Amino acid sequence: MYKDRQFNPFFSIDLLVVLSSYKWLGIVFIWFLSQSALAQEVVHDTIYPHQVLLNKAVKLIDSAKYKEAIPILKKALKLKPDYWEALNKMAFAKIKLCDYKEATKELEKSEKIIPLNYETVKLKGINSYLSGNFREAKVMLDTAMYIYLEEKLDDPEIFYYRALLMFKGKSFKSALETCEAGVDLKPNYVELISLKGEIRFFQKDYNYAIKELTEAIKYMPVLSPDYNVYKLRAKSRFEVGDYKGAVADWNVYIEAVPKEEESLVSRAAAKINMNDNSGAVGDLDEAIKLNGNNPVSYCYRGVAKGGNKQYVEALKDIDHAIKLKFDYATAYVNRAAIKMASKDKRGACADLEKADGLGSEMAMKMYEKYCK
Numbered sequence: 001m002y003k004d005r006q007f008n009p010f011f012s013i014d015l016l017v018v019l020s021s022y023k024w025l026g027i028v029f030i031w032f033l034s035q036s037a038l039a040q041e042v043v044h045d046t047i048y049p050h051q052v053l054l055n056k057a058v059k060l061i062d063s064a065k066y067k068e069a070i071p072i073l074k075k076a077l078k079l080k081p082d083y084w085e086a087l088n089k090m091a092f093a094k095i096k097l098c099d100y101k102e103a104t105k106e107l108e109k110s111e112k113i114i115p116l117n118y119e120t121v122k123l124k125g126i127n128s129y130l131s132g133n134f135r136e137a138k139v140m141l142d143t144a145m146y147i148y149l150e151e152k153l154d155d156p157e158i159f160y161y162r163a164l165l166m167f168k169g170k171s172f173k174s175a176l177e178t179c180e181a182g183v184d185l186k187p188n189y190v191e192l193i194s195l196k197g198e199i200r201f202f203q204k205d206y207n208y209a210i211k212e213l214t215e216a217i218k219y220m221p222v223l224s225p226d227y228n229v230y231k232l233r234a235k236s237r238f239e240v241g242d243y244k245g246a247v248a249d250w251n252v253y254i255e256a257v258p259k260e261e262e263s264l265v266s267r268a269a270a271k272i273n274m275n276d277n278s279g280a281v282g283d284l285d286e287a288i289k290l291n292g293n294n295p296v297s298y299c300y301r302g303v304a305k306g307g308n309k310q311y312v313e314a315l316k317d318i319d320h321a322i323k324l325k326f327d328y329a330t331a332y333v334n335r336a337a338i339k340m341a342s343k344d345k346r347g348a349c350a351d352l353e354k355a356d357g358l359g360s361e362m363a364m365k366m367y368e369k370y371c372k
Contacts, residue, residue, distance in 0.1 A: 050079040054086050057093075066093040084113040084120070091123050100131035118147045118155075126161050137165055156182040160192050167199055175199055188219040194229050201236055209236040227256040231263065238270055246270040261290045261297075268300055277307035295324040299331045302338065311342040329358035333366070340370065 047055075053076035060069040070093055076086045091106035104127060110120045125140030141162050148158055159182030166175035176199055182192045197212035213233040220226060234249035250267035257263065268283035284301040287294070302317035318335040322328055332355035339348035349371035355363030 048080075050076045050083055050086070053079070054083070054089065057086070057089055061089060061093055061096075064096070066096045069093050082113050084110040084117065087113070088117075088119050088123060091127070095123065095127050095130065098130075100127050103127045116143075116147060118144060118151060118153060121147060122155075122158055122161075129161055129165060134165060134168060137161075141165060154185060156185040156189050156192065158182075159185070160189070160195065163192070163195055167195065167202075172199055172203055190216050190219050190226065190229075193219065194226065194232075197229070197236075198232060201232055204239075206236045206239045209233075210240070227253050234266065234270075238266070241273075243270040243273040247274065247276075259290060261287045261294065264290070265294070265297055265300060268304065272300065272304050272307065275307065277304040280304035281308075293324060295321040295328055295331065298324065299328065299334060302331075303334050306334070306338040306341065309341075311338055314338050315342075327358055329355045329360040329363065332358070333360055333363050336363070336366065345370070 053072050057069040057072040057076065060066075060072070070090060073086045073090045073093070077083055077090075080086070087106045087110035091103040091110070094100075094103035094106065103123075107120055107124050107127065110117070111124075114120065121140055122144040125137050125144055128134070128137035128140055141158065144158055145162065147153075148155065159178050163175045163178040163182065166172075166178060176196060179192050179196045179199070183189055183196075186192075193212055193216040197209045197216060200206070200209035200212055210233055213229050213236065216229050217225070217233070220229070230249045230253045234246045234253065237243075237246040237249060247267060247270045250263060250270065254260070254263050254267065264283045264287040268280040268287070271277070271280040271283065281301055281304045284297050284304065287297045288301070291297070298317045298321035302314040302321065304314075305311075305317060306314035315335065315338055318331050318338065321331045322335070325331070332351045336348040336351035336355070339345075339351065349367065352363045352367040352371060356367055
């Protein structure tokens with residue numbers, strides 16, 4: 001029977017018609033699906049005008065053109081008033097411009113649209129910290145950290161600002177641990193590594209400070225380095241007796257920031273310890289031009305001139321230092337050394353006695369050795 005049906009012409013024709021119908025239905029169905037998918041893809045890929053404006057503003061912000069970004073963000077918000085992403089970027093730009101009051105306003109608007117958003121809360125914490133409202137900063141940054149952990153986010157910046165706040169509160173151990181957690185997420189985070197160095201310096205752990213600061217310098221962008229890291233490493237190197245290294249770091253810093261009294265005086269101190277007395281005098285001349293009322297500059301210049309055996313000029317400088325600060329124990333000790341070198345033992349012992357009375361331990365030891 002099956003065999004007979006197989007060769008039945010009517011059966012064959014019916015089958016062909018049915019198959020043909022299904023084929024056309026399939027083509028129509030596939031075409032319909034293709035058009036639908038295409039429509040969905042077009043909708044998905046459509047970038048609305050407010051998004052175009054935000055993207056343009058973000059590029060400007062990434063190039064540190066914060067003022068230029070703000071008008072564009074305002075246009076985006078005019079098109080979409082509840083655009084909280086634009087409000088956050090606006091706040092960020094204003095924070096960078098140190099306009100903390102206006103940044104607060106933008107963040108408050110954003111928070112009304114989307115409460116407890118991580119980025120908004122974090123920016124509120126950063127804004128509060130930078131504006132000096134540390135109590136509010138702690139609340140906001142702690143809240144941001146809670147959201148961070150709940151949402152399992154990945155953002156080392158929250159660790160940086162929490163560590164800064166801990167450092168400000170002198171919670172050094174917690175600050176270092178927080179820095180480490182941030183560096184684990186981003187090993188080349190220069191600001192976090194530098195902060196570790198600063199904390200170490202404050203703890204007088206100078207060798208570790210040098211290590212951290214050297215690593216920070218390694219990761220710094222060549223075209224926009226943070227010269228304050230060189231400054232802090234110069235101070236650390238001075239403290240461990242690496243005067244040559246200190247001078248090298250001061251050279252980098254002073255080339256970038258040439259008119260700073262403190263750095264000139266500090267480099268001069270390192271040069272004196274290297275017996276580069278003429279170089280020290282040059283630095284101190286510049287420092288005194290910037291500020292003629294700093295007794296330290298005159299005292300150090302007197303020491304440097306004394307090292308060059310210019311005793312008369314050296315005594316004039318230290319006399320002036322004492323005139324500016326009558327209870328300057330170090331100046332009396334240094335004047336005593338110059339008087340001793342110029343064979344004025346009586347005058348030297350009188351200065352050591354005076355310095356001893358002002359609490360100088362070195363003066364007491366020198367008096368015991370040379371004046372009894």
